[in-house]
Each structure stands twice: as structure tokens, then as C-alpha cells.
Amino acid sequence: MVATTGRITLWGIEVFIATADEGSISSAARRLEASPSAVSQQLTNLETALGAILLNRNARPVTLTPSGEIFRKRAQVIMDEALQAQAELLMPDMSALTRFRLGMIEDFDADVTPRLLSDMAVELQGCQFLLETGASHRLFDLLDSRALDVVVAADMGATADGMEVHPLLVEPFVAAVPKGMIDMGGDVLAQLKSLPLIQYTQRHHMGRQIAAHLVRQNLKLAQRFELDSYHAIMAMVAAQAGWTILTPLGYLRARRFHDAVEMIELPFDPLTRSISLTARRDVLQDMPQDVAARLRLLLQEMIVDPAIKALPWIARDLKVLK
Numbered sequence: 001m002v003a004t005t006g007r008i009t010l011w012g013i014e015v016f017i018a019t020a021d022e023g024s025i026s027s028a029a030r031r032l033e034a035s036p037s038a039v040s041q042q043l044t045n046l047e048t049a050l051g052a053i054l055l056n057r058n059a060r061p062v063t064l065t066p067s068g069e070i071f072r073k074r075a076q077v078i079m080d081e082a083l084q085a086q087a088e089l090l091m092p093d094m095s096a097l098t099r100f101r102l103g104m105i106e107d108f109d110a111d112v113t114p115r116l117l118s119d120m121a122v123e124l125q126g127c128q129f130l131l132e133t134g135a136s137h138r139l140f141d142l143l144d145s146r147a148l149d150v151v152v153a154a155d156m157g158a159t160a161d162g163m164e165v166h167p168l169l170v171e172p173f174v175a176a177v178p179k180g181m182i183d184m185g186g187d188v189l190a191q192l193k194s195l196p197l198i199q200y201t202q203r204h205h206m207g208r209q210i211a212a213h214l215v216r217q218n219l220k221l222a223q224r225f226e227l228d229s230y231h232a233i234m235a236m237v238a239a240q241a242g243w244t245i246l247t248p249l250g251y252l253r254a255r256r257f258h259d260a261v262e263m264i265e266l267p268f269d270p271l272t273r274s275i276s277l278t279a280r281r282d283v284l285q286d287m288p289q290d291v292a293a294r295l296r297l298l299l300q301e302m303i304v305d306p307a308i309k310a311l312p313w314i315a316r317d318l319k320v321l322k
Contacts, residue, residue: 023061
């Protein structure tokens, strides 16, 4: 035990939670936009105030001590209550919000996200916006660890307790093939089987979803490449190295290859995915619902309408969800 002096602060607790989540003082510093020395000092202050060592800082990664394990549970309760109190004090005027931490799947980062943030910034004049883009599983991890307030990501199954979910979009999976290489009047599946499949990485949920669907269809396809970049995948398809399965959003992100690549329907049972906005329930009051409503309008205007105009057949499965 260490001597008990000093005060417990919310900032110190937030620093402790971030360090416990990240397993590194430097990573916690980046997450909190603070210096490693400031994070280390806050941890020292907190341990002094509590009279207990919370972290094994010499370990790689940093680990919790038995005292740290006990305090970790209490620390999260304290932070949840503080966030709830902040939200209640801001109501009914959310324009007083000072920080909004948003996670977005990469599919939206070029078009929809900039419009959303620009529109919100007009109304929330004093708010600082933090944007994190990445794969859905990573965004949900950041939401669970309280590093983000709201995430827009592909549905991955059961929703954690204490979360609210606002459906946004459903989209089909399609085949992206080298332009002019597939005779649509012939046996499309047989033609695709003669080409290598350029697979989206199974380290991500979408890749696993595609792979599982192919198994259900009892399809064994020649597969030589597994990549985690839409642009790299589309570049290879454009170079006639094979074909791929992706979503209209993935296709739209790689516009530079559209002259050499075309989308066609899957020549087997259809597959779709849904995208939703998820936030911790009752923390930001009506704000998640309001952001979801904004996003639905933007998705209809910027994604759904242009896609259906170019490919009318996609209207069956590409829809904004109310």
C-alpha cells in the first residue's frame, strides 16, 4: 500500500480507464490527446489518492494489479454517471455540447461523413468533433471502451446491453468484374468460377460474412488473393486479375476504377448487410436519434438515389431504413 494523499479526479479516472483499455501509456495518451508524461502523472496522482498501486507499468502491455481490477469496475460506473449528469445538464439544449466523438466505417469517409460533420458544426458552434474511421469491429470496441460516443457500423449480431440502435441502410453484396469480360447472356457463375476470386480479408466481419455465404452455397472458388483495401481489390479487378464480392458502398469508394470494372448481381442466393448507428443509451439523450435522421437523408441523396439511377436492378435491396 502507498500513503493516501491528494484527491481523486474525473480526469485521473478517465486516464486510468484509457490506460487499462489500451495496455500502454503512450496509446492512452494518443487516445486522450495528452502527453505520455501527463498521463503518467495522472496515474501516479490517482494511485496516491487511493493508496493503492493500480497498474503494473513495467509490464508490456501494461496490466492491472489486483487492486486495479477492483477499481476498474468502480471507475467505469463513476464515468458513466458523470456522462449521464453532463447530458442531463445539457438538456434540453444540446447546442451546449462541447465534444462529440464519432466512429464511422470507412465506406462513408469520402462523401457522407464530411457533409454530416459540416452540417452539425453549423448548429453546434462550441463543439469539438473527433472522428475515428475504421472497420466495424474496431469501432464497436472503441464504443465499448467509452472512447467514442456514437458509431456508424455494419451490424455484427447481438447488441450489447445498454446500447440504443438506429437502423440506417441495407445494401446487397454484388460481384465486381472486369468490364466486358462476363457474357451476361451465358452461364455467369461458370464464367466467374474460371477466374480467381479476390477476397476481402476475413480478419474483418464483412470478409467472414462473404466467406460463410459461399460455404452455404457450397461454392468452391479459386482464391489466390485476400486483401483489406477496397482500392487494392478494385485495382486488381480493373487489371483483370480476377473478380470480387463487395457492396455498392465499397464499389463507390473506388470511383477511379469504374471505367474498367462493372457491378453485376450475384449469380447465386443474395446476401445483404445492414448498417446502423449505435450509442450508449440515455447518455446523449435525443442526439443519436437526430444524427441518425440526418444520416438517412444524406444516404438517400448521396448513395441510394445515384446508385439506383445507374443500376435500377439494385433498388430491390439497397434501401434507407426508417
